[in-house]
Amino acid sequence: MFRGSIVALITPMDEKGSICCNSLKKLIEYHIKNHTSAIVSVGTTGESATLNQEEHIQVVMKTLEIADNRIPIIAGTGANSTSEGISLTKRFENSGISGCLTVTPYYNKPTQEGLYQHFKCIAENTDIPQILYNVPTRTGCDLLPKTISRLAKIKNIIGIKEATGDLSRINKILELVSEKFLLLSGDDATALDFIQLGGVGVISVTANIAAKYMAKICSLALKGNFLEARKINKFLIKLHNKLFIEPNPIPIKWAAKKIGLIKSDKLRLPMTKLSYKNKLLLKKEILKIKNI
Incomplete structure (x- = not known):
């Protein structure tokens, strides 16, 4: 369940900014039909930063309900406070989720020891499988291979x-962990190379609108x-890059609306809708994938 093309699912909203359950159902059915391996619900692409905790839990639980055991669901549970990360994780105990994706603490820039203690503490407070998430460009801190190797010794990480x-x-991490430890790409543009070097899949933004192709590539x-x-992948490479022409998930929400998967590309402030200029650039790549 933790291999192949795993989608970092967008959280659809109506024009008032409320969660749109009808669009959420449409997205989930789309991924089941197109052989996505699993869904990450309310990760950073799912706008975890602007949903309050009750909304966060509501979206994950609704995703579980709609999926109805037809596709594994991974809950985004990252926080920059360890106690909040534990609290959020424990809310999903016995819920049916398959795992948690936990991003490195953002803004407060912990040391490597602080990162180790953060993830260790969360893992020790749950039996749910934990997937670490390292994205320094968004969080301001980098989880280094030596720290990953220490964390990999904890049974549910x-x-x-x-x-x-x-x-x-990839090789730096692989040299330090057991063969059972899973490496998943978080970068669509290099995901294929990542798998060739020893990864087992990708947690993908592109899969939100190109699920069939990402599943086939993987x-x-x-x-x-x-x-x-x-x-x-040759036909998708420009799309991978254009989906980050503005900060994620601004472009992917517009693209999903453009192809009819969601009703609105509404985001919550401080995120704003895609600029007109970039809509034109992204539209060209969306049209290309229809011709693969």
Whole structure:
């Protein structure tokens, strides 16, 4: 369940900023139909930063309800306070979620020892499998390979979403962890190379609108058929990059609305809608994927 194309699901809202359950259902059915391996609910792409905790829990639980055991659900449970991370994680005990994705604490820039103690403390307060999430460009801190190796020894810390885009990290991590520890890319543009170097999949933004293609790329790559995987990825590479033409999830929400998966591309402040200029650039790439 923690291999292949895992979508970092957007959280659909109506024009008033309330959660749109009808669009959420449409998104989940789309991913089940197109063979996405699992769904991350309310990760950073799901706007965890602007949902309050009750809304956060509501969206995860609604996602579980709609999915109805047809696709594994991973809950985003990251926080920059360890106690908050524990509290949020414990709310999902016995809920049916398959795991938690926990981002490094943002803004307060802990030391490597602080990062170790943070994740260790959360893991020791739950039996839910934990996936670490390292994205320094968004959080201001970097979870280094030596710290990852220490955390990998904790039984329910099962893997990491590594979103630095630095492919040299893969071998550095693999040398320090057991073969059971899972490496998942958090960068669509380098995900195929990541898998070829020893990763087992990607937690993907692109999959929100190109689920079938991301699932196929990962399936082929995990079978060792990188030639065919690269043929498909070639058509997506510009899309991967254009989906970050403005901060995530601004572009992906507009794209999802454009292809009819959600009714509105509403985001909560301080995030604002995609600029007109960038809509034109992104529209070109969306049209291309229809022709694969």
